[in-house]
Amino acid sequence: MSVYIAEFMGTLILVLLGDGVCANNVLAHSKFRNSGGLFVLIGWCLAVGVPAGMFAHVSGAHFNPVFTFGLAVAGLFPWDHVIGYMIAQMLGGFVGAVLVWLFYYPHFQNSPNVPPQDKLGIFCTTPGIRSIPFNLFSEVIATMFLLFGMLGIATAQPVSGVGTLFVAAIILVIGTGLGGTTGFAMNPARDLSPRLVHAIVPIQGKGSSDWSYSWVPVIGPLIGGVLGALLYVAVY
Known part of the structure; x- marks a missing residue:
């Protein structure tokens, strides 16, 4: 069970810190309100990099159903672990978002x-x-580079501190280069699970959870993740 616990905890930390930096930047009485896009991007890259450094040696630090699925399609991860990883990741994203709300x-x-x-x-x-077509395209391309880049780094720097820093750097460069169109979700555990929390919990003036768009940051990353993993196999 250690790999599933690692995926749950890693995704929880990722969403807690990543969504937390967004709350810090947006909510009215936060001391860091309106800190800007760079503040959010740095927070998000570290929100991914820190748990990756904590749990990479245990589970591979996927923290993303798309990453797990893409690796399995490319023959780089056993299918009998896929469902367990995905459940752990989605639950971790949900609990992390609940903690941000609290x-x-x-x-x-x-x-x-x-x-x-x-x-x-x-x-x-x-x-x-x-x-929608261009939003979907954005998520496909961003996630394709995420998988391709992270797998390439894992090959060059397997489970090391240097590799973890490069993982954070990938998130930062994707955000700065490709993030302005859709917010570069690339991860259903980071988007769909917290969206469900937004729909459930009481928030003053929260408005719609925009379910008509919710499939884009799920299907786009799934396509991009498979393409990125297959590109890695082809190139490396």
Whole structure:
């Protein structure tokens, strides 16, 4: 069970810290309100890199159903572990988002002037321009590079501190280079699970959870993840 516990805890930490940095930047009475996009990007890259360093030697630090599925399709991960990994990741993302809501509860209740779209953006991604074909394309390309890059780094720096730093760097460079269109979800455990939390928990003025868009940051990353893993096999 250690690999599943590692995936659960790693994804929980990733979402707690990643969604937490978004809440820090958005909610009205946060001391770091309006810190800007670079603040959020640095927070997110470390939110991925820190648990990767903690759990890579245990489970491989997938923390992403797309990563697990892409590796399995490419023959790089056993299929009999896929469902267990995915369940652990989705549960970890859900619990991490619940903890963000609890941590910032007084701020959620005292941010009446924060637009509903911004409150939703704490939990999950929203497109800058709503164009489903291009939004889907953005998620496919970003996730393809994520898988290809992370697998390439794992080959060069297997389970090492240097490798962990490069994992954080991949998230940062994808965010700075490709993140402005959709918010670069690349991970259903980081987008779908927290979106469900947003839909369930009471938040003053939270608005819609935008379920009509919710499939894009799931299907796009699934396609991109498979392409990235297959590209890695072809190149390496």
